Amino acid sequence: MTGITGASVVIVGGGVTGLSAGWWLARSGVDVLVVDKGIVGWEASGRNGGGCTHAYSPFFMEEQKLWPQMDELLGYPTEYQRHRIRVTLDEAQFAHHRRIERLATRQGFKCDRLTPAEVLELVPLAGDNVYGGFFLDFGGHANPQRTSQAYAWALQDHGGKILQHATVSGIVVRNGKAAEVLTDRGTFGCDALVIAAGPQTGMLAAMVGADLPLAPARAEMIVTEPLPLMKHGGVDGNGLYGRQTLRGNLAYGGGPHEWLDWAELAAPPRPTTPLLRHLARRLAELFPKAAHVRVIRSWAGIVENTPDGRPVIDRLAEPGNVVLATMSSVGFGLSPASGRAIMELVRHGRCLFADLTPLSLARFKGLPADWRERQGWLPPDAALAGD
Amino acid sequence: MTRARLDPKSTAGADMPIERHVSLAVVGAGPAGLAAAIAAAKADVEVLLVDENPVAQALMGLDVPLHFGQRMNPAVQNKARMVERIVEASPGLAEAFELGIDVELGVYAWGAFVKGPSLRGIAKPVLGLADEERSWLVSFDRLILATGARDLGLGFPGWEKPGVMGAQAALSLLQRYRAFDGRRLVILGSGALGLKTAAAALEQGLELAGIVEVAHDLLGPDALRAPLSAAGVPFFGGHAAKQVLGKTEVEGVVLVGVDEAGTPIAGSEREIACDTVVSAIGAVPTVELMDVLGCGLAFDPTRGGHVPVLDADGCTSVPCVQAVGDCAGVFDRKIADAEIAIAEGRQAGAFAARALGAEPSASELSMVPAPSFDACGHWQRWLRAELAVGGLDVQVCRCEEVTRRELLELRPPRYLNWGASQLPSRDVPALAKDGPINADQVKRLTRAGMGTCQGRRCREQIQMLLAMSTGVPPEQVPLASYRAPVRPLPLAALWPQDETQATRDNWDVWFGIPAQWTAYWEMGAISPAVPGTIESGTDSGK
Numbered sequence: 042m043t044g045i046t047g048a049s050v051v052i053v054g055g056g057v058t059g060l061s062a063g064w065w066l067a068r069s070g071v072d073v074l075v076v077d078k079g080i081v082g083w084e085a086s087g088r089n090g091g092g093c094t095h096a097y098s099p100f101f102m103e104e105q106k107l108w109p110q111m112d113e114l115l116g117y118p119t120e121y122q123r124h125r126i127r128v129t130l131d132e133a134q135f136a137h138h139r140r141i142e143r144l145a146t147r148q149g150f151k152c153d154r155l156t157p158a159e160v161l162e163l164v165p166l167a168g169d170n171v172y173g174g175f176f177l178d179f180g181g182h183a184n185p186q187r188t189s190q191a192y193a194w195a196l197q198d199h200g201g202k203i204l205q206h207a208t209v210s211g212i213v214v215r216n217g218k219a220a221e222v223l224t225d226r227g228t229f230g231c232d233a234l235v236i237a238a239g240p241q242t243g244m245l246a247a248m249v250g251a252d253l254p255l256a257p258a259r260a261e262m263i264v265t266e267p268l269p270l271m272k273h274g275g276v277d278g279n280g281l282y283g284r285q286t287l288r289g290n291l292a293y294g295g296g297p298h299e300w301l302d303w304a305e306l307a308a309p310p311r312p313t314t315p316l317l318r319h320l321a322r323r324l325a326e327l328f329p330k331a332a333h334v335r336v337i338r339s340w341a342g343i344v345e346n347t348p349d350g351r352p353v354i355d356r357l358a359e360p361g362n363v364v365l366a367t368m369s370s371v372g373f374g375l376s377p378a379s380g381r382a383i384m385e386l387v388r389h390g391r392c393l394f395a396d397l398t399p400l401s402l403a404r405f406k407g408l409p410a411d412w413r414e415r416q417g418w419l420p421p422d423a424a425l426a427g428d
Numbered sequence: 429m430t431r432a433r434l435d436p437k438s439t440a441g442a443d444m445p446i447e448r449h450v451s452l453a454v455v456g457a458g459p460a461g462l463a464a465a466i467a468a469a470k471a472d473v474e475v476l477l478v479d480e481n482p483v484a485q486a487l488m489g490l491d492v493p494l495h496f497g498q499r500m501n502p503a504v505q506n507k508a509r510m511v512e513r514i515v516e517a518s519p520g521l522a523e524a525f526e527l528g529i530d531v532e533l534g535v536y537a538w539g540a541f542v543k544g545p546s547l548r549g550i551a552k553p554v555l556g557l558a559d560e561e562r563s564w565l566v567s568f569d570r571l572i573l574a575t576g577a578r579d580l581g582l583g584f585p586g587w588e589k590p591g592v593m594g595a596q597a598a599l600s601l602l603q604r605y606r607a608f609d610g611r612r613l614v615i616l617g618s619g620a621l622g623l624k625t626a627a628a629a630l631e632q633g634l635e636l637a638g639i640v641e642v643a644h645d646l647l648g649p650d651a652l653r654a655p656l657s658a659a660g661v662p663f664f665g666g667h668a669a670k671q672v673l674g675k676t677e678v679e680g681v682v683l684v685g686v687d688e689a690g691t692p693i694a695g696s697e698r699e700i701a702c703d704t705v706v707s708a709i710g711a712v713p714t715v716e717l718m719d720v721l722g723c724g725l726a727f728d729p730t731r732g733g734h735v736p737v738l739d740a741d742g743c744t745s746v747p748c749v750q751a752v753g754d755c756a757g758v759f760d761r762k763i764a765d766a767e768i769a770i771a772e773g774r775q776a777g778a779f780a781a782r783a784l785g786a787e788p789s790a791s792e793l794s795m796v797p798a799p800s801f802d803a804c805g806h807w808q809r810w811l812r813a814e815l816a817v818g819g820l821d822v823q824v825c826r827c828e829e830v831t832r833r834e835l836l837e838l839r840p841p842r843y844l845n846w847g848a849s850q851l852p853s854r855d856v857p858a859l860a861k862d863g864p865i866n867a868d869q870v871k872r873l874t875r876a877g878m879g880t881c882q883g884r885r886c887r888e889q890i891q892m893l894l895a896m897s898t899g900v901p902p903e904q905v906p907l908a909s910y911r912a913p914v915r916p917l918p919l920a921a922l923w924p925q926d927e928t929q930a931t932r933d934n935w936d937v938w939f940g941i942p943a944q945w946t947a948y949w950e951m952g953a954i955s956p957a958v959p960g961t962i963e964s965g966t967d968s969g970k
Contacts, residue, residue, distance in 0.1 A: 187840065415433070
């Protein structure tokens with residue numbers, strides 16, 4: 042009914058990770074089909090802080106190399122802006138952020154400490170409560186929604202296909218390989234399969250007999266009306282992540298998350314809570330000169346975490362043509378690199394630019410079945426009932 | 429099994445400071461909300477009745493919650509005086525005070541939250557309230573929403589000028605605030621809303637330069653026509669607005685005759701001097717809080733578009749929430765006759781009282797014939813005419829200054845200065861080939877509806893334009909979502925003065941999983957018992 046019968050590579054999941062992988066594959070001449078249960082970039086991929094600054098990740102160097110080129114490579118705007126500024130309001134926050142300085146310096150990037158006066162000069166919305174800051178001569182931020190769509194369009198421009206509103210119901214394994222993906226909009230044959238479906242990745246992995254431990258959670262952000270642009274929009278700190286958009290809005294998140302049950306993923310709404318008041322407080326503390334600015338919206342996204350909070354990007358031994366990918370709640374900024382890594386895993390069987398050993402699925406071998414309970418990663422009522 | 433522990437960085441076990449609890453909260457002190465509150469209070473139910481009026485002048489200036497078009501006079505700055513006027517204008521408020529109802533005016537209901545899927549940290553249903561100074565939470569057993577209706581915004585050249593406004597806003601300034609700043613009005617739309625606005629203006633001694641209707645004949649009910657014909661108000665049937673005149677504000681409007689298909693008739697232009705153009709083309713139920721609550725909504729073209737799905741008792745799909753008055757569905761007969769909303773309110777108040785264990789006196793069941801006029805179809809007729817007359821280079825989203833053309837061509841905002849060649853082929857019809865068109869997706873790309881008023885002046889026009897350009901009926905374009913805060917509130921006002929120390933102590937920028945931010949080259953073996961913990965500090969590397 043779609044006119045599509047399959048592709049050399051079928052990717053389940055139209056978030057940034059799957060779309061980036063599909064784009065990398067399509068631009069290297071591979072026939073690719075991305076299948077998503079909804080709209081591309083609709084879930085956490087379009088609802089995050091837009092940060093592109095992950096100095097602890099094995100993809101960091103590639104992330105830093107690729108982002109400045111993404112507008113040109115994709116042919117559509119991502120709103121990428123270079124640099125980050127971390128503002129700290131007390132000694133503890135300052136000490137905490139010194140880690141980024143250490144990680145970056147070790148990898149050859151520059152990170153300058155800022156005095157309160159220097160912060161006030163660089164960040165006009167900051168106030169007298171500044172303790173100090175850091176200027177990162179690397180990293181940056183982009184518009185998650187625009188970037189998700191840019192991947193999708195660029196993928197199509199290279200001949201790739203996207204099928205939205207198609208829910209996967211099964212995966213046929215034949216002769217040790219994933220051979221067909223069954224959906225409510227048809228069955229699609231494949232030579233290789235990538236599963237990069239955010240929180241659903243574990244459930245889909247189980248369809249090919251792989252055990253990928255994940256826990257889903259909901260996180261929230263707020264956005265204000267636009268303000269005059271600061272020279273650097275990538276300013277955060279005080280327990281918040283986020284950015285000033287190129288339109289001038291302050292878009293920030295942070296604070297408590299809510300662990301979810303698997304059954305709840307099906308419910309379409311992504312509710313927010315009165316947490317927005319607490320986000321507003323921290324934003325007003327970070328930017329005292331913006332305390333009068335109005336919050337116009339809040340939103341939530343559902344993200345998944347592995348037991349140690351780190352990604353799994355791995356090609357399975359069995360079926361050998363399947364790559365699993367979850368970025369464990371930190372996927373947007375790393376997506377140019379994670380997509381490339383997935384492309385190389387599919388095409389070459391290994392990643393050529395980074396060592397993926399720390400991201401292997403094997404590290405969770407022998408994980409106790411009650412790992413969520415042990416870490417307290419349970420929905421509020423379930424956690425309290427077990428207390 | 430190991431005994432569960434709480435993740436201190438999660439909402440499990442976290443405090444949500446609640447200022448007080450009420451049995452019944454009613455949002456909106458219009459005829460329906462007041463009647464509901466009074467009916468419940470008469471059955472000895474404890475009632476909190478909040479209404480956002482008087483709305484702060486700053487909010488009015490942003491055209492929130494209604495399209496005020498800068499036609500409020502300086503009297504609105506005086507909150508105490510506005511409270512007096514509102515009480516005078518609404519006799520039911522005096523009765524509410526006498527019954528001991530806790531009436532809070534000038535209080536915004538910016539959110540409402542109930543426990544549900546992926547929101548299990550809400551122990552009791554809560555209502556988020558605020559004024560311009562502070563915000564607080566009230567928990568409730570039952571909630572009646574009587575949030576009224578807002579104005580449909582349909583663009584025409586020059587409609588961004590001060591002096592172009594919505595009819596709900598005009599009625600509010602004329603009757604509720606008595607702070608209307610215009611003198612000579614042209615009204616677009618001749619349904620009950622247009623005629624009621626005209627009558628209210630005449631009552632205040634204002635001049636009516638004309639009522640304009642895209643259809644040939646006047647639409648409103650007979651009962652509302654008499655005062656207008658007595659005053660000799662000119663009627664322009666088969667006309668549309670071609671252009672607002674005036675340098676900085678409205679000084680007049682050019683009308684043009686249109687045929688049945690909306691095509692302008694050559695040589696039929698006429699210029700009318702006025703200082704205010706009131707758009708009374710449509711009233712849209714205010715369903716913001718229902719959408720935030722997750723109440724089921726359905727599209728009903730005879731009731732103003734998206735309306736709550738209600739059961740026989742007037743309950744939404746969230747059982748403790750009821751909807752009454754215009755927000756439950758608005759149509760000409762209801763606009764013309766306040767008794768309909770009052771009867772709905774009475775029944776809802778009595779039902780809520782019964783549900784809370786009280787014994788209200790029986791209320792007469794009012795039988796209102798179901799509306800049959802396809803109001804949303806009529807809006808489309810207006811839009812077709814305005815498209816034929818004004819073209820595509822007319823702003824649809826006023827906050828973000830997005831034109832109809834930019835919307836339909838899916839252009840990124842102008843400030844990006846994006847000139848790459850691929851984009852022209854990426855328009856709305858092309859996007860629709862990848863799947864059903866979605867207003868929120870289009871919003872993310874064009875910013876239409878993403879501004880400070882959060883689509884209160886453009887949502888329906890965008891919905892209709894997306895439907896027209898992709899050849900589907902408007903009801904197939906899903907409602908662009910509403911999110912808290914449904915009123916734009918200052919950071920300083922939302923600031924939780926009641927925040928607990930535990931919230932501060934447990935706050936983390938992200939999940940607080942130590943292993944998540946550890947450099948990959950420093951990763952040792954993970955703990956098999958509690959994998960997220962390793963021997964390292966946390967860091968916000970995001």
